[in-house]
Every structure is written in C-alpha cells, then in structure tokens.
Amino acid sequence: MTGALLTISGLTKAYPGVVANDDVSFDIREGEVHALLGENGAGKSTLVKMIYGLVRPDSGEMQLRGAPFAPAEPRAARAAGVAMVFQHFSLFDAMSVAENIALGMEKPPRLRDLAHRIREVSETYGLPLDPYRTVGGLSAGERQRVEIIRCLLQDPRLLIMDEPTSVLTPQEVDILFQTLRKLTAEGVAILYISHKLEEIRALCDRATILRHGRNVGTCVPSQTTARAMAEMMVGASFAAPARAPHATGAVALDVTGLSMPAPDAFGTALRNIHLQLHEGEILGVGGVAGNGQDELLAALSGERRSTGDAIRLRGRPIGRLGPNARRDLGLLTAPEERLGHAAAPEMSLTENVLLTAARRQNLVSHGFLRWPAARRFAGQVITAFDVRTPGPETAARALSGGNLQKFVIGREVLQQPGILIVNQPTWGVDAAAAAAIRQALLDLAANGTAILCISQDLDELIEISDRFAALNEGRLSEAHATRDLSLEEIGLMMGGAHGMEVAHA
Amino acid sequence: MDLSSISPTLLLASLIVAATPILLAALGELVVERAGVLNLGVEGMMITGAICGFAIAVNTGSPALGFVMAAVGGAALALLFALLTQVALANQVASGLALTLFGLGLSALLGQGYVGIKPPPTGKLDIPMLSDLPFLGRVVFGHDLMVYIALALVAAVWATLKYTRAGLILRAVGENHDAAHALGYKVVRVRILAILFGGACAGLGGAYISLVRVPQWTDGMTAGAGWIALALVVFASWKAGRVLLGAWLFGGITVLQLNLQAAGAAIPVEYLSMSPYLITILVLVIMSADKSRAPASLGRTFHASQ
Numbered sequence A: 001m002t003g004a005l006l007t008i009s010g011l012t013k014a015y016p017g018v019v020a021n022d023d024v025s026f027d028i029r030e031g032e033v034h035a036l037l038g039e040n041g042a043g044k045s046t047l048v049k050m051i052y053g054l055v056r057p058d059s060g061e062m063q064l065r066g067a068p069f070a071p072a073e074p075r076a077a078r079a080a081g082v083a084m085v086f087q088h089f090s091l092f093d094a095m096s097v098a099e100n101i102a103l104g105m106e107k108p109p110r111l112r113d114l115a116h117r118i119r120e121v122s123e124t125y126g127l128p129l130d131p132y133r134t135v136g137g138l139s140a141g142e143r144q145r146v147e148i149i150r151c152l153l154q155d156p157r158l159l160i161m162d163e164p165t166s167v168l169t170p171q172e173v174d175i176l177f178q179t180l181r182k183l184t185a186e187g188v189a190i191l192y193i194s195h196k197l198e199e200i201r202a203l204c205d206r207a208t209i210l211r212h213g214r215n216v217g218t219c220v221p222s223q224t225t226a227r228a229m230a231e232m233m234v235g236a237s238f239a240a241p242a243r244a245p246h247a248t249g250a251v252a253l254d255v256t257g258l259s260m261p262a263p264d265a266f267g268t269a270l271r272n273i274h275l276q277l278h279e280g281e282i283l284g285v286g287g288v289a290g291n292g293q294d295e296l297l298a299a300l301s302g303e304r305r306s307t308g309d310a311i312r313l314r315g316r317p318i319g320r321l322g323p324n325a326r327r328d329l330g331l332l333t334a335p336e337e338r339l340g341h342a343a344a345p346e347m348s349l350t351e352n353v354l355l356t357a358a359r360r361q362n363l364v365s366h367g368f369l370r371w372p373a374a375r376r377f378a379g380q381v382i383t384a385f386d387v388r389t390p391g392p393e394t395a396a397r398a399l400s401g402g403n404l405q406k407f408v409i410g411r412e413v414l415q416q417p418g419i420l421i422v423n424q425p426t427w428g429v430d431a432a433a434a435a436a437i438r439q440a441l442l443d444l445a446a447n448g449t450a451i452l453c454i455s456q457d458l459d460e461l462i463e464i465s466d467r468f469a470a471l472n473e474g475r476l477s478e479a480h481a482t483r484d485l486s487l488e489e490i491g492l493m494m495g496g497a498h499g500m501e502v503a504h505a
Numbered sequence B: 001m002d003l004s005s006i007s008p009t010l011l012l013a014s015l016i017v018a019a020t021p022i023l024l025a026a027l028g029e030l031v032v033e034r035a036g037v038l039n040l041g042v043e044g045m046m047i048t049g050a051i052c053g054f055a056i057a058v059n060t061g062s063p064a065l066g067f068v069m070a071a072v073g074g075a076a077l078a079l080l081f082a083l084l085t086q087v088a089l090a091n092q093v094a095s096g097l098a099l100t101l102f103g104l105g106l107s108a109l110l111g112q113g114y115v116g117i118k119p120p121p122t123g124k125l126d127i128p129m130l131s132d133l134p135f136l137g138r139v140v141f142g143h144d145l146m147v148y149i150a151l152a153l154v155a156a157v158w159a160t161l162k163y164t165r166a167g168l169i170l171r172a173v174g175e176n177h178d179a180a181h182a183l184g185y186k187v188v189r190v191r192i193l194a195i196l197f198g199g200a201c202a203g204l205g206g207a208y209i210s211l212v213r214v215p216q217w218t219d220g221m222t223a224g225a226g227w228i229a230l231a232l233v234v235f236a237s238w239k240a241g242r243v244l245l246g247a248w249l250f251g252g253i254t255v256l257q258l259n260l261q262a263a264g265a266a267i268p269v270e271y272l273s274m275s276p277y278l279i280t281i282l283v284l285v286i287m288s289a290d291k292s293r294a295p296a297s298l299g300r301t302f303h304a305s306q
Helices: A044-051 A074-079 A097-103 A111-124 A140-152 A170-185 A197-203 A226-234 A293-301 A323-328 A349-357 A371-384 A401-413 A431-446 A458-464 A487-493 B008-034 B042-060 B063-087 B092-114 B145-163 B165-175 B177-182 B187-213 B225-235 B240-263 B269-287
Strands: A004-015 A018-029 A033-037 A059-064 A067-069 A082-085 A158-162 A189-193 A206-211 A214-219 A251-260 A270-278 A282-286 A311-313 A331-334 A419-423 A450-454 A467-472
Touching: A004 A044, A018 A044, A018 A059, A018 A189, A018 A206, A033 A044, A033 A197, A033 A226, A044 A158, A044 A189, A074 A082, A082 A140, A097 A111, A097 A140, A097 B165, A111 A140, A140 A170, A170 A189, A170 A197, A170 A487, A197 A226, A206 A226, A214 A226, A226 A431, A251 A293, A251 A450, A270 A293, A270 A450, A282 A431, A282 A458, A293 A331, A293 A419, A293 A450, A323 A331, A331 A401, A349 A371, A349 A401, A371 A401, A401 A419, A401 A431, A419 A431, A431 A450, A431 A458, A450 A458, A458 A487, A467 A487, B008 B042, B008 B145, B008 B165, B008 B187, B008 B225, B008 B240, B042 B063, B042 B092, B042 B187, B042 B225, B063 B092, B063 B187, B145 B165, B145 B187, B145 B240, B165 B177, B165 B187, B177 B187, B187 B225, B225 B240, B225 B269, B240 B269
Parallel strands: A018 A214, A033 A189, A033 A206, A082 A158, A158 A189, A282 A450, A282 A467, A331 A419, A419 A450
Antiparallel strands: A004 A018, A004 A059, A059 A067, A206 A214, A251 A270, A251 A311
C-alpha cells in the first residue's frame, strides 16, 4: 500500500490571460486518501480535469503505476482505472438510476443485469439505491450515491471526488466516509477535493495545497490545524468572524402556517411553516438541498405569493405583496443561484445594482435611470466588499463565483435592510471570502437587522446563527438556540432519519 | 347534406395517406429535439425534399430514386442548419426560421420548369389475397411502400430511443449536454447526426406530398405541414407513438372535412378548413397534460468550455 499509483510531474496548463496550473508535481499512493486543497480559482478543477482526460496539459507528464499516462479523453482515463465523482453531479434528471449508470460505463450489460449489479454493489458498500427510480426525484445524497456506484462498477484504481460532502447531512457524510475507508482498504486511492478542512483532517492521509496554480506545500492533515491549512491556501492570515454581543429586539418577521404547493414536478411543497425572526438576530435554517430552501426563499421574497396573513412584517400582512413592495418595506433577499437568479449574467454590475436597489437607493427618477448614482452605488459595493473586478461596467458573468457572491450579498447589505433573507451566502466561496461575508452578516445583525440565513453548510450556521431550525420535506422544525445544540441533535433535526441507515450487507 | 356519400373505407384509406407527410416530418423532428436541438426549419426542408424528389422522379422516371434524393436534399439543407448551430454556434430559433424561408425560396427556383407536369406514379403495394380482403384490404394493405416505411420508422424510432445504447446516448445529450460531455460523449457529433436524420425525414415527407398525395408541383405546396409537424412533436410530449396518433388524427379530420365540404355540409367552408388544425392541437394539448416535459437541454447552445 505504499507504492505510488499516480505520479504527476511539472503539469502546466494556461488559458488566455491566466495560468491555471503552473508546474504542479505530486504523487498519489495506492490505498491513500489524498486531499487537494486551494481557494476558488487555485487550479484544482483544471488539475483534476487533466487527470480525467477532459483537458490536455500544455506541458508536464503523468505516470500511472510507472507507465506514461496521458488520457486523450475521459474514456481512456476510465479504461486506465481513473473514475470521477463530479461536484455538480453529472446526472440526467429525466432518466432512471440504471440508465444514468449505464451512460457512465464503456460496455454496460443489459439493463436488468445492470440493475442486479447495482443492488449488489450498493449493499456491499452500504449505499442503498433503487435502480429504477428517476434521478430527478432523488435527494442530493442519493444522487451522489448514483455517481459513486457508477464509478465503483468499473473497478477504479483512483477515485476523484470533487467537493463530495457540500450537500450532505452529517449522517450522510459518515456513511460516505465509511464507504471511502472500505475502498482504501481494498487498495483504491482517492483524490479528495474539499473546502471543509475539519473533514480533511478526519479523513485524509496527505494533502497537497494549491495557490494560484502552484503547489505550495504538502502536509499531513491529522497533524496540522485547520487554521494553518487555511492560511497556506490563502497565503496570508485572515481574521475569523467575530461576534459582538448584542441584544435582540422585537419580532420583525412573523410567519404563521405558511403552506404552498410545489412549484413543479421536482420542487418541494412548503407545509405549515411557523417562524419568528427578531431584530438583531440571525436565524439559521439548515437542511439538505431540495427540502424546500428555494421555495421558502421564494415565499419570503415575494416571488411566489401566499395568503396575506401567513407572512407579517412588523404586524403588517405582506403575503400578497410582490418583491418590490416588500423591498420598499425593508425586506431584501439574496437567493442561492448567483447567475440567473441573484444576478443577470449578461448585464453589467451597474445594471445588476439597478435591478434590486433602484427604489431603496433612489436610482430612478420619473421613470428614468440615474446612471451616475447607480455607478456610484455599484462602486461602493465593489469597494466595501473587496469585489475583484475591473469596474462596475463588467458583466456579472465575467466575475468568479466568489467575487460575484460577495457582490450580490454586498448589494443587499449596503441597502441597509430591516430584514435580510439569504440562501447559501458562501456557497462555493473560498475561506477568506466566506469569512468576509459572514462578518458582514454579523455586523448587520449587530446593527439591528433581522437576518434569516438558509444554508447547507452547518459549520457556517453554527458559527453565525443565534437560533437554528431545520427544513425537512418542506416542514420547518422548531428553532432552538444554536449554542445549546450538539452536532448530533442538528443532524436529527435535519431529518436525516429517512434513508440514512447503512444497508445491511 | 348527404352523409351517405362518405364511405368509411375510403375515408380510412385516405386518412393514412393524408397523415404520412406530417408523420415523417414530425418523426424526424422528434429525434432532433430529443437530442436537444430545436430546428424550426422543418417546413423549408419538407418543401426542398418535395421539389428534389419531384424533379428526380420526373427526370429518371423512378419514384423510388426520387424519394432517395428527396431525403438527400432535406438532409443537405439540414446540414446547413447543423453547421450554423453546432459549429458556428448560431442561435437555433433564428437559424431555423431562416432555413424555412431559404427552403421556400430555393424550392420555387428549382421548381420553375416543373409546374403542370405529372410525376411517374408511385406503385401501390399489391399483395395477392390480402389486398382483396373487403374493407381491410383497402384500408390496411392497399397503400404504396412509403406508408409502410413511415410506420416502420415509427416503430424503429420508438425502439431505438427506448432499448438501444445509441438511443440512450441521444437522450442523454438532449437531457444534459454538459454532463454528457463530461462523461466523454461527442455532443456535437450526436446532434449533427440527429439533425441530418431529421432533414432526411422531412425531405421524405415533402416528397410524399409532391409525388403521391397531390401529385404535382406548385410553389409552397407543403402549405404549413412542417409547422403542424413541429407542433405535433411538442404536443405529443416527444413520444413516437403519440406522434403517430396525432398525425392520424390530423389526417383524419383533414379528409373528413374535405368529404363534408363535398357533401355540402351546412357549415361555412372556412370553419371546416381550419378544423383539422384546431382539433389536432386541442386533443394533443389535453393529452400532453401529464407530467412529461421537454428534453432539458432543448434549444440550448452547447459550447465545450474547459
């Protein structure tokens, strides 16, 4: 179990204007879990794509078990024993589990035999899965199982996992880790990409850290602190969010008995939701993706109307009001999907500012746009939130995920909302930028804003929220003070109980 | 009005003939759309196939060769669309509309010398015994070969999409082209092949109008059949069996309203003429009320970025 499985030496890949990987070298041993760490844009994805044959390196070489390895396409990589579980699952919603798996195989057996083998593998590795279900109706954890089983059916020697736990409950993470340990015991090597440093410390044998496309060091995670690893990634030290003690005030937002049918076949219905949000507090709403997060945000923002009385803002029924009317009353929202929901991809940052801040920031007069004022406000957001962009005329699409996230959160924060609803405020954002966004939310709450933070990142909710509630199948649990809750209790609140047991082998 | 002049045998027999052009065109478009491409140029490819098939059949005297060249002509026009949308990444809606206008103009140009000529007759499939059966003989066994080819194509498309690996890959490309690309499938190649198949089918459908149904050449003779085929695909929820039902329904009402006109029904002719379009769409809208939905990548441009 000590021989090098994959040796990477001097891999370089440049795109116009940016060097994604610059002379990266390291090796992965058989039977180890090797972590690949780095901020957004550090070059992790490009590196992994080169190993999987999706991207060809400009220079450098790889060796798989001593033999030269240069896959021209994913098929060649798979044939050589390299399999990959993608960050954004590469699944087909309208097809069944078995069809999805067949698509990832070179020579799939007949569908019936395949279903049989899926059952076998899923029981061996404790990943219960029904081959005939349609993928569109599966939870994120189940979708990931589809991807993992697709890989396992090809007897991989190296399994690449890109941020596998970002959408899982703690219990699902445990099951995943058990599966991965079983695999490494059989000699399979795993290349594990994640932002979650505590997880890497628990699971990984070695870690390689990338910064700006270069390999800046290798460490043994179990003997390194999470903070030290984070600082290696960023290349500087940064402040952890600090919470100033402050009192919470009157009820700002009162939701009683909010129910709503599912918006479409793959959506979730909201069922009898009750919550009270006080001035100056952050209420964290956890839960696995697809349990009603997007629907809750849409109901609160006014994208979908409910009955008037279901939602009250300082006692005033607002359930029937649209988003603009709610913004006038001080209720602002920042949805999860950055491109296409929070921001219009092809429009400039100035235009994007106009879309939500026109009324509150007085950027329109008599139906005409006040461009200088809008540009100024966009500039303010860029400066205050350290958004790295050439200027306010840049198209939203041109910003990296982390920078655009800082921009869409900053745009709402600077409008001084009375109530702010955010969904996944730091999704896919690197450690330093995430810390900055969380700090901004904490500061806002300290000034009396009521904040509802929906997130799938439990560490984030534990760090910033005063009270915690969980969404499960469109139902919201009772909110409890976060500091009184253990991780175990949070997991149970998230309703992990269904489909979570390890299958009996 | 004299309803007794309408013979059910003749009605059913001519229903199948009337349905065949849109059946062929819709079947081709179904495959194209399942691969995630929206080709609005069906009308243009049909009329191009109609004139190509007509010209070749007249010049060679062989309707079979005419049909083959109609498929080639339709596919050639489709290749233009494929190059525009899959290689040059042009907008599919605009390219499709342009293709229809281009096809109408091109066919008028090619067809200048062919107005008023009669094409060689396409032979009926004459099976001894079977064709002589009362009723069934006329309705089921008395048609030309293209009718049976079209029906066989329905079964083939259905079975290919449902049971074969090629069909699975085609659906995967239409469902999520990024994921299909990540798994190593050639998205652009699959789509170009699907577009060519769609063009060939549309060409066959067009030639069936000019060689069998009418049979002669006039400018713009497809008269919106391509658009009905497009609508049929959507309202048939991208299912081959429902396309067949929709085509028969449309063909049936077309023939029935012609018969009613001839029988002197007390309904204004204009209402009768619009009825096939109205009723077909109405029925298919009701049928498509179930949960089935469009291929998720339909009409989206695929660009293999890093």
